[in-house]
Amino acid sequence: MAKNIIVSNRLPIQLTKVDNSFRFTPTSGGLATGMNSVHQGQESLWIGWPGIDDDEAP
Incomplete structure (x- = not known):
């Protein structure tokens, strides 16, 4: 089965x-x-920015 890979500047969530x-x-x-x-809708991977700088990330 094919896998969707979505690459965007934002994610569907904000951290x-x-x-x-x-x-x-x-x-x-x-x-x-x-x-x-x-x-x-199917197996996928979404790559993007979660809305937080890396110095604040866990």
Whole structure:
């Protein structure tokens, strides 16, 4: 079976640092809304930026 690989500048989630933990929030609009059905409809991998700088990442 084929696998979809989606590469974009944003992901369908946004990662936010809250105190000493991280919060995952779904993004809305544009690309995230349009590609989400493709991403969830079959085996796929979505590569992109989670909305946080690497010095804040876990």
